[in-house]
Amino acid sequence: MLRTxxxxxxxxxxxxxxxxxxxxxxxxxxYVSAGPADGPVALLLHGEPSWSFxxxxxxxxxxxxxxxxxxxxxxxxxxxxxxxxxxxxxxxHVEWVRSLAFDALDLRDVTVVGQDWGGLIGLRLxxxxxxxxxxxxxxxxxxxxxxxxxxxxxxQFRRAVENAPTxxxxxxxxxxxxxxxxxxxxxxxxxxxxxxAHKVGPRVMPGLVPVTLEDPAAPANxxxxxxxxxxxxxxxxxxxxxxxxxxxxxxxLSAQIPGAAGVNHPTIEGAGHFLQxxxxxxxxxxxxxxxx
Numbered sequence: 001m002l003r004t005x006x007x008x009x010x011x012x013x014x015x016x017x018x019x020x021x022x023x024x025x026x027x028x029x030x031y032v033s034a035g036p037a038d039g040p041v042a043l044l045l046h047g048e049p050s051w052s053f054x055x056x057x058x059x060x061x062x063x064x065x066x067x068x069x070x071x072x073x074x075x076x077x078x079x080x081x082x083x084x085x086x087x088x089x090x091x092x093h094v095e096w097v098r099s100l101a102f103d104a105l106d107l108r109d110v111t112v113v114g115q116d117w118g119g120l121i122g123l124r125l126x127x128x129x130x131x132x133x134x135x136x137x138x139x140x141x142x143x144x145x146x147x148x149x150x151x152x153x154x155x156q157f158r159r160a161v162e163n164a165p166t167x168x169x170x171x172x173x174x175x176x177x178x179x180x181x182x183x184x185x186x187x188x189x190x191x192x193x194x195x196x197a198h199k200v201g202p203r204v205m206p207g208l209v210p211v212t213l214e215d216p217a218a219p220a221n222x223x224x225x226x227x228x229x230x231x232x233x234x235x236x237x238x239x240x241x242x243x244x245x246x247x248x249x250x251x252x253l254s255a256q257i258p259g260a261a262g263v264n265h266p267t268i269e270g271a272g273h274f275l276q277x278x279x280x281x282x283x284x285x286x287x288x289x290x291x292x
Contacts, residue, residue, distance in 0.1 A: 013188060040067055042069050042287060049161075051079075054115075111135040116141055116246075137286075176272050238265070239268065
């Protein structure tokens with residue numbers, strides 16, 4: 001189990017939040033929070049290969065609206081511990097987030113916001129613990145079951161991550177953005193990963209996405225879909241107009257989830273896969289309006 005030196009996070013641009021830590025079984029999980037302690041809670045879940053830094057433009061908007069943001073670093077990412085590959089399963093990631101959010105922090109009436117893997121985890125979390133979740137925001141994400149094939153561009157990404165001799169985290173984040181990242185921002189995405197040994201999480205996550213019905217995660221995701229197809233609590237799709245991987249999922253989610261009916265689902269223009277980076281303030285406004 002590796003742990004990134006705190007000195008690596010010494011000069012993060014526009015990310016002044018002090019981390020807190022919780023043990024979620026063997027690994028230690030980091031999170032940051034912002035906004036009033038007694039405000040309604042938004043659980044903001046990042047994906048691959050980013051970390052809570054991704055939400056730095058969203059959190060101030062929510063705080064201004066009186067919303068408390070809780071933003072974990074997934075295990076293997078950010079300031080959280082980085083276990084060996086064998087520790088990483090889809091079910092383990094769901095359990096680690098559940099342990100932090102519901103056991104350690106006892107969050108209730110939660111609005112789950114998930115992008116990329118944050119949605120794969122967050123949708124499962126909501127479906128398996130509906131009494132704790134009052135709303136869902138899906139942003140450039142989905143809940144694959146292995147019933148349908150993944151697009152060619154996703155396979156290209158998976159092979160690039162698995163086969164790159166050196167995994168350039170900052171470059172991968174940049175490739176999913178429409179805007180050009182500054183050197184300081186790219187360095188912040190690289191900060192959690194000082195060596196290749198620290199990059200096990202980003203390396204293995206694409207391989208955990210169910211691509212066949214024989215995948216170990218397929219039954220749990222199929223069960224989650226059964227719950228979501230009856231989900232009548234508010235559900236928002238806030239997708240960008242420039243994500244070739246997840247773009248088609250907006251129509252699938254909004255058509256199949258009852259709570260999405262009658263909701264104004266925004267298309268966030270000029271943003272790529274990492275819409276928090278390209279249009280974080282706009283995403284924050286959409287989340288805040290939805291939670292109102």
